[in-house]
Amino acid sequence: MAVTCFAQEFATPITPSRMFKALILDSHNLIPKIAPQGIKSINFIEGDGGVGSIKQTNFADGGHLKYLKHRIDALDAENLICKYTLIEADVIFDKIESVAYEVKFEASGGGGCVCKMTSEYHTKAGVELKEEDIKQGKDKAMGLYKVVEEYLLANPSVYA
Numbered sequence: 001m002a003v004t005c006f007a008q009e010f011a012t013p014i015t016p017s018r019m020f021k022a023l024i025l026d027s028h029n030l031i032p033k034i035a036p037q038g039i040k041s042i043n044f045i046e047g048d049g050g051v052g053s054i055k056q057t058n059f060a061d062g063g064h065l066k067y068l069k070h071r072i073d074a075l076d077a078e079n080l081i082c083k084y085t086l087i088e089a090d091v092i093f094d095k096i097e098s099v100a101y102e103v104k105f106e107a108s109g110g111g112g113c114v115c116k117m118t119s120e121y122h123t124k125a126g127v128e129l130k131e132e133d134i135k136q137g138k139d140k141a142m143g144l145y146k147v148v149e150e151y152l153l154a155n156p157s158v159y160a
Helices: 016-025 027-034 131-154
Strands: 002-012 039-046 054-059 067-076 081-089 096-107 113-123
Touching: 002 131, 016 027, 016 096, 016 113, 016 131, 027 039, 027 131, 113 131
Parallel strands: none
Antiparallel strands: 002 113, 039 054, 054 067, 067 081, 081 096, 096 113
């Protein structure tokens, strides 16, 4: 099994704590509400959102994926860090064993933050993963982060 790592980050004018609450702590409620064209529902199938919980994301009909399951491995609300692992999906596991993610929100000038994300793709034996292989998923994740950012900018008292 090989491990391929990718990192990306983006800056936002939203405070780190609001982004963490929206994208990590309450994403199961917020995301289906503000992005119903892409995400039908997000449900905890084990646990209540704490470490060890398993969350299933169900995508809208007609998309490339039907569902994903993530396990929450670490949740540090004080330092605004979440680690989680993609453990199951309906189509991508022909090449991949799992994907481990870390998301961190750090304060930046002007009251905003920088969201830093790392991904470790654990591939099956003999599989070489190239960045273009995962570009679509990264682009969708960034698009979702931008939708959340726009929602929080339009609703300044939400998650304040």
